[in-house]
Amino acid sequence: MKYNFDEIIDRRGTHSTKWEIDTAHQPLVPNAISMWIADMDFAVAPPITEALRDAVERRIYGYSDNEFAEYKQAVSGFYHRRHGWQMNLEQMVYACGIVPALSQIVAHATAPGDGVIIQPPVYPPFSRVTSDNGRRIVENPLIYENGEYRMDFEDLARKAADPKNTLMILCSPHNPVGRVWTPEELREVYRICHENGVLLVSDEIHCDLLREGETHTPMLSLFPDAQDLVACVAPTKTFNIAGLGCSFVFVPNPELRQKITDGIGELIVNPLTTEAVIAAYSRCDDWLDALRAYLDENYRFFRESLCKRLPKATMPRMAGTYLAWPDISAYTTDTMALEKLLAERGLSVEAGVRFGAQGEGFLRINLACPRSYIAKAVEILADALTE
Ligand SMILES: Cc1ncc(COP(=O)(O)O)c(C=O)c1O
Structure with missing residues (x-):
């Protein structure tokens, strides 16, 4: 081995x-x-350790940048190679983590008191970023039948139709139930959200960790320019570098992208993270x-x-x-x-x-x-x- x-x-x-x-x-x-x-x-993976060791041995950890071509190509090359998704890098916003980014999305894309739809049982910070921002949690529970989880589209349609519910956070693949949603299921979620004016945020942090034979469908590969869609990915779960803090939020709508970028604010880019991310996405x-x-x-x-x-x-x-x-x-x-x-x-x-x-x-x-x-x-x- x-x-x-x-x-x-x-x-x-x-x-x-x-x-x-x-x-x-x-x-x-x-x-x-x-x-x-x-x-x-x-x-x-060894290339990550080597990249970090090289960076550490330079012994200077000053201000640093991640807006350069090699970095962006490493990110987009990986998702194209592994998921067939041709990213539009203009849509990309860098964040130190998906959870802080979700909080900014909720804060800037909804109004106080709005409902945020989630699909429990689900990753608890989805509720936390909702209530911490003074928004309401609206549950569209998954259905568990014959040892399989599925979405309740009828209930989702009812909840999306309420004009006070303005955003949905989708977990794709789903933590904790382990479902990898099919393209048909993803199209249906998006259709319901789109027809009801609900912004759909797809958290795809687990997309690389699938069983043999399974395929993840990136939401933005189905709807590349959808103005009411946001997708989040990260190398952190996939390559075990969560402590280095790094994620990417894709926002096709330019005004929303600007608001989210402003909300995330000035970031100090960690030069060690940058080296690890390039190595992870290109050599592992x-x-x-x-x-x-x-x-x-x-x-x-x-x-x-x-x-x-x-x-x-x-x-x-x-x-x-x-x-x-x-x-x-x-x-x-x-x-x-x-x-x-x-x-x-x-x-x-x-x-x-x-x-x-x-x-x-x-x-x-x-x-x-x-x-x-x-x-x-x-x-x-x-x-x-x-x-
Ligand atoms: C669905 C989901 N989103 C986000 C995160 C954490 O993301 P980050 O560490 O980038 O904030 C996790 C971690 O378990 C997760 O399961």
Whole structure:
């Protein structure tokens, strides 16, 4: 194996959020394994380390720029190569993170009191950026049937038709349920939003982390110039560089783009991030392919071990992300209590209810780790649920 994803890299004592605290912000118990926040416990691809090492060894970290052709070509080349999306770089706004960018989009594209449509169970900051900006959360819950999640288009059409609901945040692929939306589903979401004057914001941060044979459709590849569409991507999940802070927001509408750019304000461009991003997007495809193969095996291993120890547990087919979303409602429906118990026993995962009331009975478990962690996690989980 060219890359050793089984390698254990001890992250404790490195100020890693995942490895210092649990979801309740309590320090991890000694020897705990942490599988909550969405970063990976794998070493980054060697070209990223080399690029960072070269930059560090220059020993000067002054003001820096990322408006140059090599950088932009690295970004657009990657999405064209991997997703067939010909980006329009004029639409691109740089931001240090998708969550702060979403907050700016909500602030500048909606008015106080407006409704923002989200599809729970979903990544909690979608609600946070809404309520922190004094906007209302409008839920269009996903439907879970026969082990599969799908969108409720009738409910979405009703909610979009309310003129007070002016923006929708779509998670594509979906965290935590792992759905990779089909082009037909994406066209339908956009159609409903467009016909009702709802600005659609598509968060595509998980788009590179799909199971073998799955394909992500970038929203802007379907509707390249849609004036009521915004799409967000980032190299941070894909290449495990979340702490370096980098994301790209694509805004076809020039006035909205200006407002979002102004809202994001003056940024200090981190020169280390720039080097890492160029390396990631231009020299790490084979690492990413190897990572995906390892993650596929992690899912298979997790599902099999879980079924063996907890035969009544199930899990939807998870086509994207590196997160598992097992349904353990046959054992308990109080996942907050379970989350606490697991943390005390040395396993840090997230109660499904943190992603919305619809997540009760589920857990979110981050599988982007050496397989040996998964084996230990299933033991701790199964013991807690069966004794
Ligand atoms: C759907 C989604 N969007 C955004 C983020 C975080 O983005 P950033 O770190 O760029 O703010 C995450 C992280 O888990 C996520 O799952």
